[in-house]
Amino acid sequence: MSVVPKISRERIVEIASELFYHNGYNQTSFSQLAEACHIPKGNFYYHFKTKQDILDAVIDKRTNDIVSVLQSWDDESSDPHARLLCFVRMLKRSQDELLRFGCPMGTINLELGKSQPQLQTQSAKMFELFINWLVLQFNLLGYEEEKSRFKAYYLMNQAQGCATLLYSLKDKSMFDKQLAYLEDWLNTIKKS
Amino acid sequence: MSVVPKISRERIVEIASELFYHNGYNQTSFSQLAEACHIPKGNFYYHFKTKQDILDAVIDKRTNDIVSVLQSWDDESSDPHARLLCFVRMLKRSQDELLRFGCPMGTINLELGKSQPQLQTQSAKMFELFINWLVLQFNLLGYEEEKSRFKAYYLMNQAQGCATLLYSLKDKSMFDKQLAYLEDWLNTIKKS
DNA sequence: GTCTATACCTTGATAGAC
DNA sequence: GTCTATCAAGGTATAGAC
Numbered sequence A, B: 001m002s003v004v005p006k007i008s009r010e011r012i013v014e015i016a017s018e019l020f021y022h023n024g025y026n027q028t029s030f031s032q033l034a035e036a037c038h039i040p041k042g043n044f045y046y047h048f049k050t051k052q053d054i055l056d057a058v059i060d061k062r063t064n065d066i067v068s069v070l071q072s073w074d075d076e077s078s079d080p081h082a083r084l085l086c087f088v089r090m091l092k093r094s095q096d097e098l099l100r101f102g103c104p105m106g107t108i109n110l111e112l113g114k115s116q117p118q119l120q121t122q123s124a125k126m127f128e129l130f131i132n133w134l135v136l137q138f139n140l141l142g143y144e145e146e147k148s149r150f151k152a153y154y155l156m157n158q159a160q161g162c163a164t165l166l167y168s169l170k171d172k173s174m175f176d177k178q179l180a181y182l183e184d185w186l187n188t189i190k191k192s
Numbered sequence C: 001g002t003c004t005a006t007a008c009c010t011t012g013a014t015a016g017a018c
Numbered sequence D: 001g002t003c004t005a006t007c008a009a010g011g012t013a014t015a016g017a018c
Helices: A009-023 A030-037 A041-047 A051-074 A080-093 A097-100 A104-115 A119-142 A147-168 A172-188 B009-023 B030-037 B040-049 B052-077 B080-093 B095-101 B104-115 B117-141 B147-167 B172-188
Strands: none
Touching: A009 A030, A009 A041, A009 A051, A009 A104, A009 B104, A030 A041, A030 B052, A051 A080, A051 A119, A051 B117, A080 A097, A080 A119, A080 A147, A080 A172, A097 A147, A097 A172, A104 A119, A104 A147, A104 B009, A104 B147, A119 A147, A119 B147, A147 A172, A147 B104, A147 B117, A147 B147, A147 B172, A172 B147, B009 B030, B009 B040, B009 B052, B009 B104, B030 B040, B052 B080, B052 B104, B052 B117, B080 B095, B080 B117, B080 B147, B080 B172, B095 B147, B095 B172, B104 B117, B104 B147, B117 B147, B147 B172
């Protein structure tokens, strides 16, 4: 006695998020989205007024996902150094996805910057969440505010750069080496 | 007695390159391109069979431009350390453009990766040119091949990361600081 | 609430006069 | 070689039956 659940708004957003990640927002059409959701095209407009509304919802979802991830790292350890390692290891775990589709934050940000500037601002909040969290960890390690901010950006720079080059040049072993270097760096700057 | 020159194929490619950089390739339509070139739409197909042919030509042009830039840095100084500083200073000089439109290599690469994978491979050659040149400079500084490659990627990582974060978060002063750090790093690793 | 049919627009590309 | 007119296809969005 199986119940076939109607597709929920939440599920649509999940599917859209993946399609936007894989194909880009502008290159993903309603037809593709409808097909992936197994619903007719017209049906969308019950949940969303425009395509951009879907993008808004996707950005919201991703933002919330990031909050959850950061929370889970906070829960996992109270040691800021261990938490920072979580960040680097996430990159390592994501290697295959990064190679195929690039960084989910970086790629959408660059795309929106060219076509929907106001939405770029929105999606840049994802970066800010990560950076603010990183700043906090360096604070906890004993660094003052300005130095912490610098290190947080430095770490995020590296992450974005590694992801971009991996996506462009497909060199996995170099990606590994650069991440290993980042881990070493984290060990070096660890204060008492 | 002024002569109004007919627009050349070369000039079309220049204009297309700028439009693709500012708006993205997929988001730039023939109509926009025609308007910017002051020629009717149909006129294009005398020079190019398809839109993608224009993109090919744009990538070619940019690739050649990069070769010229690297050549000019080679000419400017025979000291590899000074040459590497040219690279960092180019980033500094490009600050305003990077903030508004992102890195011309990085943004087109990420875009093409999602929609035209075969062209991404083509445009990734631009990265390779830079990286191979960087490797060579580290070689000349006295580093062995593997270490040189690592450092070249590290430098390019930073450049891409800085550009991405500047474009996303618009923080000029942090961009300056990160570049200053890169210069320091170059001074540190300078061998005899 | 769900689906079908379709309106309306813009796109890349073509045909053919000059 | 250059330009006008137009094409077919695919996009987003809407109207209205059920």
